[in-house]
Structures are given as structure tokens and as C-alpha cells.
Amino acid sequence: MIKPTNELPIAILGGGIAGLTAALHLKNHSVPFVLFESSDAVAGLMKSERDEEGFTYDCGVHFLTNRLAAAIGMSRDCQPMARYGETVHLRGRCYAYPLGLLASPKYLSSALIGKSKSLFASTASTAREYYSSQYGSRLSEEIAIPLTEAWSGANGDEVAAAVGQKFSTGLGRMMMLRTAAKMTNRVIGIGYASTIVESTNSWHVYPQGGISSVCHRIAEKVEENVRLNCNVEQIDVENERVQSIIVNGKPLPVAGVISTAPVHVLPKLVRGTNALAGLEKFEYRAMIFVNLKLNGPSGLTDVVTWVPERDYPFFRLSDIGMGLPWLVPNGKSQVTCDIGCKVGDSHWNMNDSELTKLCIDSLERMIPGIGKRACGSRVVRVPLAYPIFKVEYESKRKSWEQTTGVDGLLSVGRNGEFAHLLMEDVFWRTRWKVSEFLKNSL
Ligand SMILES: Cc1cc2nc3c(=O)[nH]c(=O)nc-3n(C[C@H](O)[C@H](O)[C@H](O)COP(=O)(O)OP(=O)(O)OC[C@H]3O[C@@H](n4cnc5c(N)ncnc54)[C@H](O)[C@@H]3O)c2cc1C
Incomplete structure (x- = not known):
């Protein structure tokens, strides 16, 4: 059973789904908190x-998925997605993904050669090495690498292999989920969750009132402790432990901080420690x-x-x-x-x-x-x-996955974890991380 450690509140930075999920979790465990959102509305991304x-x-x-909708009590407000499919448009032709690509002899042979070479290859460290070992050079150079370079703005040799590994649903599992989707006539989520396992019971839905209504629904349950137009400008640390924050120019002593702010901003907010040095280099596209x-x-x-x-x-x-x-x-x-x-x-x-x-x-x-x-x-x-995910700060990113290095400071959410997290992952990971934080860090 989680207990509040003292009467000071925990400050939550950010009113996106991560901050709101943390807030509801603290409320459900009777832990005092205040959520500060710098803009005039909750929802963030x-x-x-x-x-x-x-x-x-x-x-x-x-x-979102029906599982997340159920977890926040919105099942009745959501409708299932009617259909979903992906294609790749290349040199005037459309290839259904993945079967249409695999039906093309040149891409199939590329994938088979890549797979057989990967049995003997050393562990990939760059995105180019990873895709080449997974898909062969043709699929990699014509499709995977140009797409990675377009969304990241970085060269395939500068981007870490981890980017390709983040949602790797194996072909066998993908085929099983696709077959289930055909049989049930539902858009089953494939490649959308990594914290809880993908399953034939998880399909895509969309809420009435737009995606922001998910955040509004959670916010209704914690609204007495949500402060809009409140920018957290500083987090003060003494002896490697969070002591207080400054919000809109005013100091506030706190028991801890749960931040959802982008990680490259945190070193500018946190004073009194060098634990976050290096994070300022992390880039977002x-x-x-x-x-x-x-x-x-x-x-x-x-x-x-x-x-x-x-x-x-x-x-x-x-x-x-x-x-x-x-x-x-x-x-x-x-x-x-x-x-x-x-x-x-x-x-x-x-x-x-x-x-x-x-x-x-x-x-x-x-x-x-x-x-x-x-x-x-x-x-x-x-x-x-x-x-x-750049190779140059990959080791720092991996250590950031484990801890912020400051007692009383937790960083969660998509930009806070510096991870390609979708809503369902943000929701479950935040609840789990906040529970661990209360047990170990306060
Ligand atoms: C293009 C795109 C498509 C996506 N599609 C999907 C999808 O189909 N399905 C899915 O599940 N997920 C999707 N996602 C992911 C999803 O949007 C995110 O996982 C989720 O919204 C992240 O929520 P968050 O709370 O971590 O961060 P954010 O939503 O970024 O919230 C952070 C909040 O913190 C506030 N803040 C920052 N600094 C401070 C400060 N110093 N003081 C006070 N407040 C501060 C910000 O104003 C913001 O409101 C997509 C993301 C993108 C970018």
C-alpha cells in the first residue's frame, strides 16, 4: 500500500496524458499533488x-485502443475504427505493407538474404546496420532508410539501431493478428503497444469529441488540483534531492517532482546538480x-x-x-x-x-x-x-531509461522518457513508474 511520505505535495509538470495519469494515480493513493500546465488547456500532443x-x-x-478506452472509463464514448491498412508508394507503384512488398521477388530476395546474413552479423549499432540485417540492402536502402531519414532529419548512420527495434512485431505474430483482424472485422493494433502485450483483444477506436477528450475525461477526476497557465521555471535540488520548484516566479517546497517536460529542457530547469548533464544535446524532430x-x-x-x-x-x-x-x-x-x-x-x-x-x-x-x-x-x-535516437548520445539515453539520477525526480511520458511512446504505453508505464517512485524515491 502506497502512503504519502509527508504533507508537501508532489509537483507534476505537464497536463498531457502522462501528467494527468500520474495525477489520477496519486489521487487514488491519497498522495498530495499539484499539476502545473504551462498552457491554457490540458491535452498537450x-x-x-x-x-x-x-x-x-x-x-x-x-x-487509441479499446483497452485504453476501457481503462479510463470511455468505452461507451468510442467507436471502432472502420478499416486500416498501409501501403508503400514507390516509383509510381503501390505495395501493400508487408505482404505486397514480400510478393515482389526483388524485395523478398532482399529480405531473405538480409535474414540469413543477420545470423552471422555482429549486433547492429546504427539504423542502417539494423535495417540492412533485418530486411536486406534493397528494402533497407530503398524504403526503410529514406523513411527514417525523412522523419528524423538525420543520416541512417547517425541514428541508433534502437529506432528500428522499438516496435518489432515479428512476422509470425503480425500474420496471426492480421488473420484475427480479418475474422473479427476489427482493426487490431499491430506495433502500437510494447508495455502490455499486443493481442487479438486490442483494437483501434476513436472517441466522440476528438482525441483530446481522453485527457479531458482524466482531468475531470483531478481538476481541483490542476493549475493551468502555470509554467514550472525551476526545480531546486540540494544534496542530489529535489527540494522545491519555482512556478510563475513563486517558490513552492515539494516532496518530489514528476516531470513530463522534454528531456533537453530539464537540465535548464534543474539547479544544484550535474546529474542531467548531457541531456541538453538530445534532439526532437x-x-x-x-x-x-x-x-x-x-x-x-x-x-x-x-x-x-x-x-x-x-x-x-x-x-x-x-x-x-x-x-x-x-x-x-x-x-x-x-x-x-x-x-x-x-x-x-x-x-x-x-x-x-x-x-x-x-x-x-x-x-x-x-x-x-x-x-x-x-x-x-x-x-x-x-x-x-542518435548514436552519439545512445549510452546516455539508455541510462536515462533507468533513472534521472536525482532523488525525488521522475521523468515520464513521450518527451519525458525520450521514447516513441503511444498513448497506451504512456498510460501504463506512467502508472507503473509512479508506483515505483513512491516506493523507492520519496
Ligand atoms: C504525430 C504523432 C502521432 C501520434 N499518433 C498516435 C496514435 O495514433 N496513437 C497513440 O496512442 N499515440 C500517438 N501519438 C503519441 C501520443 O500523442 C503521445 O504519446 C502522448 O500524447 C504524449 O503525452 P505526454 O503527456 O507524454 O506529453 P505531452 O502531450 O507533450 O504533454 C506535456 C505537457 O507538459 C507541458 N509542459 C512542458 N513543460 C512544462 C513546464 N515547464 N511547466 C508546465 N507545463 C509544462 C506541455 O505544455 C504539455 O501540455 C502520436 C504522437 C505524434 C507526435
Whole structure:
């Protein structure tokens, strides 16, 4: 049984799903806490909005699992996803993923050669080595590496092998889950969870009111202890133990801190220790999501289309209405174009109409005539979307996975753990990590 250690509260930094999950867990265990969110609303990366025409925009396409919906008491508010599939668009052809690629003799032989070589190869340390050993050089160089470079902005030799290992559902298990999906007519989650095992009982759903309603539902249960527009500016440490924080200029003694802030920011917040040195080098990739509104169907073959050719500005296209038809008005479709970028680079600095034109002109090469059906767009910019696992700080990243090195300081969530965590993983890992924190660190 977890008990509060003293009367001082635990400060939680951030009102995304990680901070809110931590808050609810502390409340359920009668541990005093205050959650500070720097912006004027909870949800963080799970922010979503609906426009007057009836199009819904998330920070990039988001859907959750029925397991997470059940865990937060939202099953009745969610609808199952209608369909899901991925294709790879390469040199004018579409290959269904993974079976269409494996039906191509050149990619099948690449995969078989790669697999047999991997039996004798040493452990991969870079993404290029990893993909080459898993898929062979052809699949790796034509598809996996260009996609990795597009989303990360780094060369395949600079990115650590761990990036390919994060959600590696084996082919056998993938086929089993796909067969179950066909038989049950459900979109079973594959490659979406690593904390609790993927299963035929876990399928994709979407909540009424947009993805942010997941956070709002948790926030309702802890709202008396949530403070919006409160930026945590400093975390003071003495003798390697958290003592107090500064929020909007005011000091507050605390029993501990649970942070969901990006890890490269933490060394600037934490004073009185060198334990976080090195984290300031960690990089995140920014993303621009250009949501194109179209009259009629998009012309894409599946919900997700991967685009590895480097002369396209985007690396992924999603037709969200194909999977979640109630997110777009009748007779319309919505294509989200994912552009990997750096804050301040030429894409980031383009205005919304330039980005829309860039995407439509590029899409014309794949789907001739699409421009004539375009009827508007909404551009969403996310400065910190993907943690980039670089070889140069891989050992520090691995030690960060274990501990912050400061008593009374826990870092959780996608940016806080510096990991490609999806909502379900964030939810379960945060609960588990907070329990361990209360037992061991306070
Ligand atoms: C493009 C994209 C697509 C995704 N698709 C899916 C999907 O389909 N399914 C899925 O399950 N997951 C998906 N995810 C992952 C999911 O969005 C994240 O796992 C989840 O939203 C992370 O929540 P978090 O609480 O860790 O962080 P965040 O949502 O980033 O919340 C952190 C909060 O902390 C606040 N904050 C930061 N610093 C301070 C400070 N100093 N003081 C006070 N407040 C502070 C911020 O304002 C923010 O609100 C996707 C992510 C991306 C980027």
C-alpha cells in the first residue's frame, strides 16, 4: 500500500496524458499533488479541434485502443475504427505493407538474404546496420532508410539501431493478428503497444469529441488540483534531492517532482546538480501536418501511404476518413501530409498557403487531378514530435531509461522518457513508474 511520505505535495509538470495519469494515480493513493500546465488547456500532443465544416484535426493522425478506452472509463464514448491498412508508394507503384512488398521477388530476395546474413552479423549499432540485417540492402536502402531519414532529419548512420527495434512485431505474430483482424472485422493494433502485450483483444477506436477528450475525461477526476497557465521555471535540488520548484516566479517546497517536460529542457530547469548533464544535446524532430480537405474520395489506396522517395516533401500520407469516416463531412475526404522539419528551416517558415500548394503539387504526381478537388486546408505545426535516437548520445539515453539520477525526480511520458511512446504505453508505464517512485524515491 502506497502512503504519502509527508504533507508537501508532489509537483507534476505537464497536463498531457502522462501528467494527468500520474495525477489520477496519486489521487487514488491519497498522495498530495499539484499539476502545473504551462498552457491554457490540458491535452498537450493530444490536442484536437473540429472546424465549422465538420473536419477534425489532431496533432497528426491519432487513434487509441479499446483497452485504453476501457481503462479510463470511455468505452461507451468510442467507436471502432472502420478499416486500416498501409501501403508503400514507390516509383509510381503501390505495395501493400508487408505482404505486397514480400510478393515482389526483388524485395523478398532482399529480405531473405538480409535474414540469413543477420545470423552471422555482429549486433547492429546504427539504423542502417539494423535495417540492412533485418530486411536486406534493397528494402533497407530503398524504403526503410529514406523513411527514417525523412522523419528524423538525420543520416541512417547517425541514428541508433534502437529506432528500428522499438516496435518489432515479428512476422509470425503480425500474420496471426492480421488473420484475427480479418475474422473479427476489427482493426487490431499491430506495433502500437510494447508495455502490455499486443493481442487479438486490442483494437483501434476513436472517441466522440476528438482525441483530446481522453485527457479531458482524466482531468475531470483531478481538476481541483490542476493549475493551468502555470509554467514550472525551476526545480531546486540540494544534496542530489529535489527540494522545491519555482512556478510563475513563486517558490513552492515539494516532496518530489514528476516531470513530463522534454528531456533537453530539464537540465535548464534543474539547479544544484550535474546529474542531467548531457541531456541538453538530445534532439526532437519537428513535424508539419498539412491537412488537405478534398471533394470526393482522396484516391489513396489505404489509410496510410508511406512515401520513401526523397523528392517528395512528405514521407507519410493519411486518409483519416477512410478509417474514421465520421471525422470528415459526407462526400469529402481529408489527406494529412506529414513533413519532417526543423524549427526555423525552409519548410517550417513557409506560410500555410505555400505549404498547401507544395503538397498539392507533389500529390498531383501520384494522383493526377487531385488539385481540382482541393477545397481548403488546415496546417498544424508540432515543434517537438519525434525523439531522435542518435548514436552519439545512445549510452546516455539508455541510462536515462533507468533513472534521472536525482532523488525525488521522475521523468515520464513521450518527451519525458525520450521514447516513441503511444498513448497506451504512456498510460501504463506512467502508472507503473509512479508506483515505483513512491516506493523507492520519496
Ligand atoms: C504525430 C504523432 C502521432 C501520434 N499518433 C498516435 C496514435 O495514433 N496513437 C497513440 O496512442 N499515440 C500517438 N501519438 C503519441 C501520443 O500523442 C503521445 O504519446 C502522448 O500524447 C504524449 O503525452 P505526454 O503527456 O507524454 O506529453 P505531452 O502531450 O507533450 O504533454 C506535456 C505537457 O507538459 C507541458 N509542459 C512542458 N513543460 C512544462 C513546464 N515547464 N511547466 C508546465 N507545463 C509544462 C506541455 O505544455 C504539455 O501540455 C502520436 C504522437 C505524434 C507526435
